Amino acid sequence: MRIELEKRPQASVLYAVLSPFIALVLTVIAGGIMFWLLGKDPVSALYSFFVEPLLDVWSLHEIAIKAAPLILIGVGLSICYRSNNWNIGAEGQFIMGAIAGSIVPVVFHEWHSPLVLPLMLIFGMVGGALYAAIPAFLKANLNTNEILSSLMLVYVAQFFLDWIVRGPWRSPEGYNFPVTRNFTPEAILPEILDSGRTNLGFVFAIVAALLIWFMMRYTLKGFEITVLGQSERAGRFAGFSSRRMIWFSMLLSGALAGLAGISEVSGNINKLQPIISPGYGFTAIIVAFLGRLNPLGIIAAGLFLALTYVGGEAVQLTLTVSDKVTRVFQGLLLFFVLSCDTLILYKIRLVFPGRTAAVGQGAVQGAVQGGAE
Amino acid sequence: MLAVRNLTKLFGTFAACNGIDLDIQPGEIHALLGENGAGKSTLVKMLFGVLAPTSGQISWRGEAVSIASPSAARKLGIGMVFQHFSLFEALTVAENIALSLDGTIPLARVAERAAELSRAYGLPLDPKAHVADLSVGERQRIEIVRALLQNPQLIILDEPTSVLTPQEADRLFETLFKLRAEGRSVLYISHRLEEVQRICDRATVLRHGKVTGACDPKKETAASLARMMVGADVPHVSAAGTNTKGDVLLEARHLDVPARTPFAVSLKDVSLKVHAGEVLAIAGVAGNGQGELFDALSGEYAVADPNAVLIRQRPVGQQGITARRLLGAGFVPEERHGHAAVTGMSLSDNLVLARNQSDRKAFLGGGVLGVIKYVAVRLASRRISEAMDVRKSGDDPTAGSLSGGNLQKYIVGRELDRQPAVLIVNQPTWGVDAGAASRIRQALVDLAKSGSAVLVISQDLDEIFEVATEVAVISEGRLSDIYPAIALSREKIGLLMGGLQGQPEALTEAAHAH
Missing domain, CATH: 3.40.50.300 (P-loop containing nucleotide triphosphate hydrolases)
Structure with a gap:
């Protein structure tokens, strides 16, 4: 018996909707098996991973805080991926945004003004966009593969952050720890609810997602993005430029990643330190695909993956398993989403040897093949 | 020589070939006529073992056979020249021919045999030439010689003249006449009536996967053949x-x-x-x-x-x-899918594709935001479909779901609607x-x-x-x-x-x- 993929005459709408849910179920099953192999009770482990975080107000706030950068970066990446530009370096743009935005509170920490926060946010966006401009320039002018260049720049950004907090920006009051000064109150994103720590970053994420949803759904720019992603040649016929689109999508996603970076640092960490992200820039890739590259779907997917972070911390404490469990879950999820997406364009067919093309017993043959499909 | 009875091929529920009967006599040039999508390619792919029939019978020289693969077809004595050639441009003619044979025959022998055949059938060909340097007509000759090396009794040619100049086509016809004189049969697929009338002894006409006529093309007029093909004048x-x-x-x-x-x-x-x-x-x-x-x-x-x-x-x-x-100015490029139209997008989106700036006032609102006015676009799209008689399922289906002809009518209509x-x-x-x-x-x-x-x-x-x-x-x-x-x-x-x-x-x- 052989398994074949047969191309569907038309993309299946059913599977386009179902695919993320099938992937979720498969991830949970595979996760259960993993806990079982680790010698833990799979049911209670999955319960603490996926359900318990939803029962506390405190952990709901944690989910919102972690969802904010994922959604912000995810919607930016969705524009890239829809237009066929594969920005994998959002993690680096996130870090560079955080550094650029921190110029104001770190270097000019004596300056107290209501303008501090808006300036930080603008600097953050500019920093992320400029960092994304490097792979954009390389692709638009030298036809360099943006997957490689953007990914490699992540490591450059990580080491740059490490250097700057150990070197020029190290806090004089920090007892030699590799951190910057704590931000002054003017430089901290305000919390939005009395019940917990959720800050303005979550609002930015929702607003950005809605704006981009509107752009994709109703405007010519969104149309241009979709056309160029599906067929560059048709885009050229329409008078759209794929080179300009490289710039547009990379700068936009870089700016949003930068905004996520400065929001995280300003609202959550309140200073710069060597590690400011548990891999948000990479997890956002999963968020973008799990959300079907649709901004509204990305809001839901961002909240779900934030849950895997919080749930991962929970099982780490209650079951004493490794913190890598979260990464395993995220990896499994991306793997299953991409695999299930195959079903949108293909159907699976089982082919049995020896039953091909026997002319003459046509009717029987047809029935057998029909049954096998 | 070859008899086909009630041959059917279903793709899902769509019958590409539906109960086809076809008889090919020894020593005749038999035309298979039909429009695009009539089922000609599906039929010959079944004869050459590329596709398996859903039901029906193929007999070769009086015996029922099952043709499981192209190599099985070649063993029976059926050769085929496809519309799209499968040649390596960097290799020579002889090397390309040798690739299709089993590896035991030395290259020099292949070259010699190919040269012999090409002389005998009036297909001038230099075995040492590189394919990249050859014209399309010469490349086609390689494919024909390659098929002839197997000594086939039936040669299937799929739209052979679509890439030839009239002079090259004449030369091809002479080769076909030689093959016929030797008692070999040719199944000649075409939609060019004039050619079919000129060289074919008999014709089978397909429409929508069914045989709509079997006739002597020389006794028919171009108009009557066209009627059989199209089903209307x-x-x-x-x-x-x-x-x-x-x-x-x-x-x-x-x-x-x-x-x-x-x-x-x-x-x-x-x-x-x-x-x-x-x-x-x-x-x-x-x-x-x-x-x-x-x-x-x-x-x-x-x-x-x-x-x-x-x-x-x-x-x-x-x-x-x-x-x-x-x-x-208005433009209609050659390739419909992925150039003139985005296959996965609706017809109205494909209208925006070509006219997003020329009809900016009508189709876009919201100033710099450029909000697409879908109501106006849909109305214009419907107007175009009506003017060009575009047959489609539903009001605004995806471009890819239309047949080639209907999509092309829409694409041309999209420009005509502007009076360019x-x-x-x-x-x-x-x-x-x-x-x-x-x-x-x-x-x-x-x-x-x-x-x-x-x-x-x-x-x-x-x-x-x-x-x-x-x-x-x-x-x-x-x-x-x-x-x-x-x-x-x-x-x-x-x-x-x-x-x-x-x-x-x-x-x-x-x-x-x-």
Whole structure:
């Protein structure tokens, strides 16, 4: 018996909707098996991973805080991926945004003004966009593969952050720890609810997602993005430029990643330190695909993956398993989403040897093949 | 020799072939006629073992057989020459032929045998030549020789003349006659009625996967064959009465375009003028610079010299396609899927694709936001579908769900709806059924009659003689002089296609030799 993929005459709408849910179920099953192999009770482990975080107000706030950068970066990446530009370096743009935005509170920490926060946010966006401009320039002018260049720049950004907090920006009051000064109150994103720590970053994420949803759904720019992603040649016929689109999508996603970076640092960490992200820039890739590259779907997917972070911390404490469990879950999820997406364009067919093309017993043959499909 | 009974092939619930009966006698050239999508390719793929039939019977020399693969078909004595060649350009002719045989025969022996065969059947071929240097006609000969090496009793040829000049086609026909004289049979797939009448002994006509006629094509008229193919009378299109010449609306002046990729053709010193009221047709064998000429005229790839292309007397060489559209030009590229239309998008989206700037006022609102007015777009899309009689399922289906002919009618209609002053069309009816083709051609002629300048790039001589008032020929990126259509014969166009332009003595000599 052989398994074949047969191309569907038309993309299946059913599977386009179902695919993320099938992937979720498969991830949970595979996760259960993993806990079982680790010698833990799979049911209670999955319960603490996926359900318990939803029962506390405190952990709901944690989910919102972690969802904010994922959604912000995810919607930016969705524009890239829809237009066929594969920005994998959002993690680096996130870090560079955080550094650029921190110029104001770190270097000019004596300056107290209501303008501090808006300036930080603008600097953050500019920093992320400029960092994304490097792979954009390389692709638009030298036809360099943006997957490689953007990914490699992540490591450059990580080491740059490490250097700057150990070197020029190290806090004089920090007892030699590799951190910057704590931000002054003017430089901290305000919390939005009395019940917990959720800050303005979550609002930015929702607003950005809605704006981009509107752009994709109703405007010519969104149309241009979709056309160029599906067929560059048709885009050229329409008078759209794929080179300009490289710039547009990379700068936009870089700016949003930068905004996520400065929001995280300003609202959550309140200073710069060597590690400011548990891999948000990479997890956002999963968020973008799990959300079907649709901004509204990305809001839901961002909240779900934030849950895997919080749930991962929970099982780490209650079951004493490794913190890598979260990464395993995220990896499994991306793997299953991409695999299930195959079903949108293909159907699976089982082919049995020896039953091909026997002319003459046509009717029987047809029935057998029909049954096998 | 070959008998097919009640052969059916289902793809899902769609019957590509539905109860086909076909008999091929020894020593006959049998035509398989039908429009695109009639089921011809599916049928021959089953005969050659590429597809397995859903039901029905194939008998070969009186015995029921099951043809599981192309190699099984070759063993039985069935050879096939596909429309698209499978040759390695970097290898020589002999090497390409040897690749299709088992590896035990030494190359020198293959070359010798191939040379023998090519002499015997009038297929001149140098076994040592590299395929990359050969013309399409010569490449086809390799495929034929390759098939003949297996000593087949039945040779299937899929649309063999679609890539040939009339002279090359004549030479192919002589080869076919030789094969017939030896008692071999030929199954000749075509939709060109004139050819079929000329060379075929019998014809089987397919429509919508069913046999609609089996006849002697010589006893039929072109009109009666067309009726069997299409199922209705096909209205005749004529360009007569479009000879009122106005201003020059489209002009190319010494247009030089270097080849963009290693496989592209460079354009060399192309000059042309199209007046209002004219249909200029550019004939030529595929791959002689037609696509490149379209790209340069449409502005999809702008050229260096602003004065090389003029639309309504304005130099637009360096302008993009949007600027040229705003001057009143419309464009229909050759490839429907992924160029003229995005397959996965709805028809109304595909209307926005071509007219997002030229109809900015009608289709976009919200100022700089550029919000697409879907209601207006849908209305316009419906108007186009009605005007061009586009058959579709639902109000606004995806472009990919339409048949080739209906999608092409929509794509042409999308431009006509603007009443463009200049229309440039590349292969307007390529792969389109006869009914839709006739409709599209009539629309092009009507547009010229209403005072626009129309440029049609086409490989189809029948089409050219139907729509053109003027004809030029493109060959290896050079354009011939422009001739009035009534002054040209098929033979002369054929010679120009072969690249003999500007050499009057060669022209007359070749004509005599012919």
